[in-house]
Amino acid sequence: MTAQPAAGTGALLDRPRERDPLLAVTGLTTSFPDGDGGRVQALDDVSFTVQAGRTVGIVGESGSGKSVLLRSILGLIDPPGVVERGDVVFEGVSLTQSSEAALRRIRGRDISTVFQNPAGALNPVVKVGDQFVEAVRLHERVSRPAAYERALALVTDVGFDDAAALMATRPYELSSGVVQRILIAMALVHGPKLILADEPTTNLDVTVEAQILDAIARIQVEYSTTVIIVSHDMGVVSQVSDEIVVMYAGRIVEHGETADVLTRPAHPYTRALIESVPTGRITAGTRLPTIPGTPPDLSRLGPGCAFAERCAYATDRCVTQTPPLVPGTHTLRACHNPLEAVAP
Ligand SMILES: Nc1ncnc2c1ncn2[C@@H]1O[C@H](COP(=O)(O)OP(=O)(O)O)[C@@H](O)[C@H]1O
Numbered sequence: 070m071t072a073q074p075a076a077g078t079g080a081l082l083d084r085p086r087e088r089d090p091l092l093a094v095t096g097l098t099t100s101f102p103d104g105d106g107g108r109v110q111a112l113d114d115v116s117f118t119v120q121a122g123r124t125v126g127i128v129g130e131s132g133s134g135k136s137v138l139l140r141s142i143l144g145l146i147d148p149p150g151v152v153e154r155g156d157v158v159f160e161g162v163s164l165t166q167s168s169e170a171a172l173r174r175i176r177g178r179d180i181s182t183v184f185q186n187p188a189g190a191l192n193p194v195v196k197v198g199d200q201f202v203e204a205v206r207l208h209e210r211v212s213r214p215a216a217y218e219r220a221l222a223l224v225t226d227v228g229f230d231d232a233a234a235l236m237a238t239r240p241y242e243l244s245s246g247v248v249q250r251i252l253i254a255m256a257l258v259h260g261p262k263l264i265l266a267d268e269p270t271t272n273l274d275v276t277v278e279a280q281i282l283d284a285i286a287r288i289q290v291e292y293s294t295t296v297i298i299v300s301h302d303m304g305v306v307s308q309v310s311d312e313i314v315v316m317y318a319g320r321i322v323e324h325g326e327t328a329d330v331l332t333r334p335a336h337p338y339t340r341a342l343i344e345s346v347p348t349g350r351i352t353a354g355t356r357l358p359t360i361p362g363t364p365p366d367l368s369r370l371g372p373g374c375a376f377a378e379r380c381a382y383a384t385d386r387c388v389t390q391t392p393p394l395v396p397g398t399h400t401l402r403a404c405h406n407p408l409e410a411v412a413p
Pocket residue numbers: 101102109111129130131132133134135136137138150367
């Protein structure tokens with residue numbers, strides 16, 4: 070089972086404004102020292118909202134600021150990194166203004182995370198069932214049998230047929246794909262309202278990737294959990310997301326309903342990302358399409374559009390004025406010469 074993208078007709082742009090989002094990120098700007106006395110702007114004026122029950126995919130090449138965005142939302146930017154400006158409001162509460170203790174509570178119960186490289190997340194020699202029961206009892210006073218029953222149900226819900234047998238195994242006996250699905254089940258133990266998944270399928274083969282995306286789609290259906298899934302791969306986010314946010318050099322360059330972003334992207338970078346998704350069967354020796362050029366050095370970003378050097382549509386204005394993220398015909402996009410205005 071894989072969630073189908075919602076039919077897009079610019080629906081994101083028509084969204085009623087009065088509905089309070091579960092998460093609202095406004096003007097978030099995060100920097101790190103560049104080692105040369107200056108600062109690297111890893112996240113630059115990022116704003117978006119997430120409505121409850123939706124799955125939002127965040128996509129962009131490596132280094133575009135996706136992980137920094139998730140860490141900034143969670144209040145996990147360690148010095149000398151700094152969230153310089155902006156606000157993150159979750160269920161009406163500002164996380165950027167919250168105390169560390171309050172943030173820890175929210176991270177423990179309301180917002181769960183799933184990361185790349187699941188290997189280190191579980192103790193390799195302690196039975197899965199015992200670790201799961203501990204995870205349940207970390208924040209709740211429930212008996213061990215009750216915690217075990219909950220764990221069994223969650224493991225079944227992410228697509229394992231024989232949950233009891235899996236509980237009796239030790240992580241070192243399992244593949245990293247199976248461990249990742251167990252971690253997705255564990256992320257659900259306290260009934261979080263929001264799950265942040267950072268590259269949950271990266272470095273796993275396509276069959277395992279499909280199982281993990283299936284687990285994420287099941288969560289969406291069974292628990293109505295809101296999900297933000299981050300990947301460098303447009304193919305991954307497009308399979309499970311209701312809407313897609315495209316990042317480039319620390320900024321959002323396009324945001325829209327999945328169907329709109331995939332079928333009528335307005336930003337040249339979005340189109341390049343879509344075209345870089347391989348079609349057909351990949352075998353050893355298949356050359357994967359890539360976007361010509363490389364992402365810019367964030368410590369040397371000047372005015373203008375960061376994509377200009379790689380963009381076939383760049384004009385003089387593109388190198389002097391930073392394009393703002395504004396509504397276009399179907400999506401929000403930050404481009405002076407959007408594709409919707411260019412003859413096909
Ligand atoms: N701990 C750090 N120290 C210095 N710079 C960092 C740090 N973390 C991230 N950055 C900067 O932020 C950029 C974006 O990083 P990241 O969010 O990890 O990218 P990705 O989109 O691949 O997840 C990096 O290219 C780097 O310039």
